[in-house]
Amino acid sequence: MKAEILCVGTEILLGDIVNTNAQFISRQLANLGIEVFHQSVVGDNPDRLLEELENGFKRSDIIITTGGLGPTPDDLTKETGAKFFNRELILDKNSLENLKEHFSKMGRSYSKGNNIKQAYFPKGSKILPNPHGTAPGCAIEENGKIMIILPGPPKEVAPMFNNYVKPFLKKYSSKIIKSKTLRLCGIGEGVMAEMASDIIKNSTNPTVAPYAKEEDTILRITAEASTEDDALKLINPVEIQLKKIFGINIYGEDDIKMEEVLGKMLTDKKFTISSAESCTGGMIAAKLVNYPGISEVFKEGAVTYSNEAKINRLGVKKTTLDKYGAVSYETAREMAEGIAKTSNTDIGISTTGIAGPGGGSTEKPVGLVYMGLYIKGRVQAKKFQYFGSRNTVRKRATMSALDWVRREILSI
Incomplete structure (x- = not known):
């Protein structure tokens, strides 16, 4: 009909x-x-x-x-x-x-x-x-x-x-259409579509379609059949193929959110976490708090926007800020280590960047974000470049930070 x-x-x-x-x-x-x-x-x-x-x-x-x-x-x-x-x-x-x-x-x-x-x-x-x-x-x-x-x-x-x-x-339908969604992070729509191009081109039932969302990318597998069980049987082998191709880049399925995935991982492993945020302004903490039961492991979220806050609350060295600037690998590392040690947590995640629309330069353009991660005594830093509005940059940086923690926990 x-x-x-x-x-x-x-x-x-x-x-x-x-x-x-x-x-x-x-x-x-x-x-x-x-x-x-x-x-x-x-x-x-x-x-x-x-x-x-x-x-x-x-x-x-x-x-x-x-x-x-x-x-x-x-x-x-x-x-x-x-x-x-x-x-x-x-x-x-x-x-x-x-x-x-x-x-x-x-x-x-x-x-x-x-x-x-x-x-x-x-x-x-x-x-x-x-x-x-x-x-x-x-x-x-x-x-x-x-x-x-x-x-x-x-x-x-x-x-x-x-x-x-x-x-x-x-009673008016003799068939059903069933979809399964795979959610990915850390990989763009174009790269995702290229990696799965053979499956996307050659699939008729089920079909596979890539989509770009503001915070992640998805692959939707859709099958048409007379019953839901029959549709799932069509979806299953394609789902297995896609999971082999994308591996760790797939963080969840259907409507699950990144904070749910990470929240469960943290609570299951009893890893405590704290956050120190500059450009994301508390978004990481807010995402974590969305997960029920996160109070077992989430100890503190600090918004250290100014250089003074980074020095006084996190122990970032003034010499680091003077030499490298607030938006740098070095500052991100010290922020992550500082929040983890002062909060006494297993994990510390930090963000510092230029969300825009102003404040950028040739050397440090708008959308540049550095993140630091302290986990079980090891400190790392990464550089990310985002495009879009101020809020889009902040949202994407938040998602990347949570995803980075997820990946590191999986590697332990």
Whole structure:
């Protein structure tokens, strides 16, 4: 079946919010083996919304909408859907009771304003409960056409889709599409694509596609089959080949994050760690703290931005700063050793660089970052060159620092 996604909301058109719902729903439909042929966004205008539905159902069998289910007068997605299918709106008593209970818990009355309109649905539609908000969704099915109406907030869309829409749509798909993602760090998209070029060119089912993200690069293996088990059987041999090619450059799979991988390694091995950051300004510490249980091993994160802080907190020699500058191998080494020894940790990681947009020179351009690593008594330093905005440089440097620690632990 052919599907399209129609997101409703003037705030999306104005750029006030990012339309993450379309991305999420597209991925879920792909996993169900339902092809997405079109995506569109329309403002809170019933005439334009009705026109989109009329045009959409000429192209597709399924239209999934998000947004326009709230209590305000411009929330008219259900009303427009009812008009398209020529159905009246009927009060659903269960939804009304849920609405009453929700507002009662908040010490408010559901009857104030237009809240009650959220309990009305096109006659004969399948209601999709919303335990995460006040606006349930619904599905209308008629003459081979299906309209699925979801709320706007992503935190409500995801559970509603997973719990109710996915089981509803499974009967319409005779195949599934399954993807496996390999996450890499320390290797660019071009090099990655070249190393895997034979597999990428010669793979048809599954296919292999390289992508560059802001902080890492990924290889997505996608297979089409009648069952998930069959799809995984197609993916597995290609995954093994890619892991042989890229080895240690692969740090994780699917949605796992670098800090999760490193956090588990540190806690499993009981290696304590501390960080001394200049250009990254605490980003390394923040990433580590994302991992639950990191308090067992993460002892301290210091932002030593000025030369005075590097001297007073870390013990960096003034002569080192005078001779080599703050952005140098030598300073990075002393920072890493200083934080590890003063925090009494097995590992110390440091960053010092020029994030930009100003401050660079021919000798030390914007994006230049030196990192130091103290691990079990051994001190090293590395030079990195990044490109992009100030924040991009900082994010990429943070990722490289965490990845360097990961690689060193694996080599022990």
